[in-house]
Amino acid sequence: MNGPAFEQMINVDAGHPVFAGHFPGDPLVPAVILLEQVAIAVREWRGLRMARVLEAKFMAPLLPAHIAMLRLTEATPNPDARIRFEIRRDDNLLARGIVEVAA
Numbered sequence: 649m650n651g652p653a654f655e656q657m658i659n660v661d662a663g664h665p666v667f668a669g670h671f672p673g674d675p676l677v678p679a680v681i682l683l684e685q686v687a688i689a690v691r692e693w694r695g696l697r698m699a700r701v702l703e704a705k706f707m708a709p710l711l712p713a714h715i716a717m718l719r720l721t722e723a724t725p726n727p728d729a730r731i732r733f734e735i736r737r738d739d740n741l742l743a744r745g746i747v748e749v750a751a
Contacts, residue, residue, distance in 0.1 A: 654693035654720040658685050658735065662712035676709040682743055686733045689718055694731070696749040702730065704745035710735070716742060 660666075660677050667675040687698040710716050716737040723730035723746050735743040 652722060654689060656685075656689045656692070656718045658682070658710070658716045658718050659714070660710070660712055664712070667712055675712050677712065679704070679706050679743070682706075682710065682735060685718055685735075686720070686745075686747060689720055689733075690731055690747065690749055693720055694749065696751060699748045699750040702746045702748055704743065706743045708737075708740055708742045710737060710742055 660681060662675075664681075666678055666681055670676065670678050683698075683701060683704065690696055690698050714737060716735050719734045719736070721732045721734075723732040729750075730746055730748055732746050733744065734741060
């Protein structure tokens with residue numbers, strides 16, 4: 649275990665190619681990119697890979713070049729196999745969920 653929590657900033661550059669087809673003229677960061685950031689953070693925090701998403705809820709959009717904070721914590725039950733995530737911008741909860749991890 650590497651501690652009870654891990655935090656990492658998310659900032660998807662407005663020039664990222666994903667925005668070319670994701671609501672041109674009114675772009676937002678796709679959920680798949682947010683989940684990719686979760687997977688990267690899990691790898692950095694625990695050295696594990698994200699095996700699957702058990703639960704994910706997206707409440708508000710993240711816009712290009714906006715900064716958000718990703719927070720990972722141990723999920724109970726199964727703290728060794730599951731990790732809870734939250735993505736916030738300022739005081740607004742943008743997304744939350746639980747992922748399963750594997751070695």
